Structure formats: C-alpha cells, structure tokens
Amino acid sequence: MEATKASSVIAFTAKLKKASLLWLEGFREACCLHRVFLLCLRSRKLSIRTGQCFLLNGFIFLGSIFLLNKVIIPMLHWILPDDCAQFNSQQLCSFGGVLKFYSFLRVQLIQLFYITWFYPLYVFSFILSTLWYSDIAECGFAAADRSEPLKKDGLRQKEMLTLQNTGRVGRPAGLGGVMIGIGEQVYSILLLTVFFIEVFATGFVPYLGKAINFLLLSWIYAYYSFEYKWNHAEIVLDKRLNLFESNWAFFAGFGSPCVLPVLFFSPLVTYGIMAILFPLFVLTATDSEAEKVLSSQRTKWADTELGRLPIFYAADTLLLRILSLLPFESQQQPKDNKAL
Numbered sequence: 001m002e003a004t005k006a007s008s009v010i011a012f013t014a015k016l017k018k019a020s021l022l023w024l025e026g027f028r029e030a031c032c033l034h035r036v037f038l039l040c041l042r043s044r045k046l047s048i049r050t051g052q053c054f055l056l057n058g059f060i061f062l063g064s065i066f067l068l069n070k071v072i073i074p075m076l077h078w079i080l081p082d083d084c085a086q087f088n089s090q091q092l093c094s095f096g097g098v099l100k101f102y103s104f105l106r107v108q109l110i111q112l113f114y115i116t117w118f119y120p121l122y123v124f125s126f127i128l129s130t131l132w133y134s135d136i137a138e139c140g141f142a143a144a145d146r147s148e149p150l151k152k153d154g155l156r157q158k159e160m161l162t163l164q165n166t167g168r169v170g171r172p173a174g175l176g177g178v179m180i181g182i183g184e185q186v187y188s189i190l191l192l193t194v195f196f197i198e199v200f201a202t203g204f205v206p207y208l209g210k211a212i213n214f215l216l217l218s219w220i221y222a223y224y225s226f227e228y229k230w231n232h233a234e235i236v237l238d239k240r241l242n243l244f245e246s247n248w249a250f251f252a253g254f255g256s257p258c259v260l261p262v263l264f265f266s267p268l269v270t271y272g273i274m275a276i277l278f279p280l281f282v283l284t285a286t287d288s289e290a291e292k293v294l295s296s297q298r299t300k301w302a303d304t305e306l307g308r309l310p311i312f313y314a315a316d317t318l319l320l321r322i323l324s325l326l327p328f329e330s331q332q333q334p335k336d337n338k339a340l
Contacts, residue, residue: 026253222255
C-alpha cells in the first residue's frame with residue numbers, strides 16, 4: 001500500500017515537473033518577439049499592417065480611454081462639481097437637489113461619450129483588426145518561408161512536412177476536399193465561439209473564476225495564434241485539436257503573456273492592449289520552433305506521459321447538441337469531430 005502511494009506521488013511529481021517545464025517553454029517561445037522584427041524587415045506590407053494595428057488599437061482606442069479618464073472626466077468634475085466647497089455661491093449649494101442633478105448629468109454625459117464613441121470604435125476596431133490579423137498572418141507566413149534560417153533548419157522542416165502529411169490524411173482531392181475544408185473552417189469557428197462563451201461564463205465563478213478564466217483565455221489565444229499557421233500548412237481540424245490538447249501545458253504557457261492584461265486592467269483597456277499584442281504573438285507562432293521544442297521534450301520525457309487533456313470537449317459536445325436540433329441531418333458534419 002505504501003509502495004503504491006509512493007510510486008503514485010513520484011509519478012505525479014514527474015508529470016507536474018514536465019507540465020511546468022512545458023509551460024515555461026511555451027511562455028519563452030511566445031516571448032521571442034525578436035522574430036516579429038525580423039519578419040517585418042522582410043515584408044513591407046507586414047510592417048504596414050502591424051503598424052496600423054498599433055495605431056488603431058494603441059493610439060486611437062487606448063488614447064481615447066486615456067483622454068476620457070485624464071481630461072474629460074476631471075473637466076466634468078470641475079464644471080459639474082460634487083462637493084459644496086467647489087461652489088462659488090453657498091446659496092446655490094444650499095439647494096439639496098443641485099449636487100444630485102450635477103451627478104446625474106455628469107454620468108449621462110460620460111455614458112453619451114461611451115455610446116457615441118467608445119462602443120462604435122470598439123466594433124470598428126474588432127472588425128478591422130480581425131481583417132488585418134489575416135493579412136498579418138499571411139504576410140508573416142510568406143516572410144517565414146523566405147527566411148534563410150527556416151530553410152536551413154532541416155529538423156523543423158521535416159517535422160512540419162510530417163505534420164502536413166498526416167494532417168491531410170482522409171481529405172479527398174478536388175471539389176470534395178475543398179468542401180470538407182470549408183466545413184471544417186465553419187465548424188472550427190462555431191467551436192471556438194462556443195468555447196469563448198464558456199470562457200466568458202467562467203469569469204462569474206466565485207473565488208476560482210479568475211484563475212480558470214485566465215487559463216482558458218491562455219489556451220484560446222494560443223490556439224488562435226497557431227491557427228493561422230495551421231491553416232496555411234493545411235492541417236485538418238482533428239489533427240490540430242489532437243496536437244493542441246496533447247501539448248496543453250506548452251500552449252497554456254504560450255498564451256499566457258498575451259492575456260496577462262486581464263489580471264491588471266479594466267475590460268476596455270485589456271481589449272486595447274491585447275489587440276496590440278495578439279498580432280505579435282501570431283507572428284511569433286508563425287515563425288516559432290514549437291514543433292522542434294515539443295519533439296525534444298517528448299524525447300527528453302519519454303518515460304513520462306501527460307496525456308491528452310480534452311480542453312474543447314464541453315464546447316464540442318454542446319455544439320453537436322445544438323447542431324442536432326437544426327433542420328438538417330447532423331451526420332453532415334465532419335466525422336472526425338465527433339471523436340473529439
């Protein structure tokens with residue numbers, strides 16, 4: 001009994017150590033932002049798109065928040081004071097409803113600023129940034145292909161080629177393969193949308209909600225970062241999810257730097273910062289050595305297996321139930337996804 005307990009503790013300690021080291025490797029890989037600079041040097045369009053993201057989300061969006069908090073709100077407090085000491089006339093202050101009216105008016109003016117500027121700017125930024133992210137990923141992938149170090153890295157090229165070949169298994173050529181690819185893209189978008197709703201819901205869980213939300217956000221941003229690369233490499237959906245869920249510790253570490261603002265800033269400021277950081281991590285993922293790192297870690301920890309963590313199981317199950325209620329046969333969905 002004691003021997004079994006001791007062996008379980010040793011096995012758990014070994015898995016915890018492996019998971020921690022993989023997390024650190026993922027975090028380190030994400031922080032290799034010098035790759036972004038090198039890729040931007042190879043592509044003028046990439047530099048322009050990255051600069052546009054910074055201009056829109058950093059200068060305009062975050063600048064507007066700074067302007068509101070540091071200029072507009074203090075000015076409103078000066079024009080519409082909430083303290084009798086700020087009134088020039090004590091007679092005016094004697095009317096009890098004045099302070100309440102000023103407070104109400106101040107709040108309404110701030111809300112008007114949000115409705116007429118922040119919310120439209122948020123929607124505009126989200127749509128435009130999403131389009132730019134695709135351009136950034138495409139230009140980054142092209143620039144990485146022109147990279148001499150990438151061409152000389154035989155191990156990495158061999159692993160990517162193996163991943164591509166295994167990823168294409170089961171997809172027919174011609175129109176059938178194109179239709180399956182479109183179906184996988186649609187299903188992937190729906191799956192990530194359901195998962196994002198799940199992430200949002202965890203934020204309301206008391207006590208542990210913040211930690212769970214941070215972990216799930218790290219995974220989803222890591223997946224988004226690598227998805228552009230996998231799309232260009234034509235890796236099928238079930239292979240992507242298998243790779244992601246089998247190396248969950250590494251990808252949790254990779255997504256962590258991007259979502260760190262969640263812990264320190266308000267939602268709007270967090271969005272602005274993450275909208276600036278996300279394209280950088282997309283480019284880092286595009287030119288990363290993740291396959292090489294994971295291969296070396298598998299060799300180093302051959303006797304310790306973490307196992308596949310079903311990160312998307314709840315989202316996949318819920319999505320399949322939703323699709324089964326629609327007026328078409330659920331069997332039309334890609335069969336590989338049912339095994340997720």
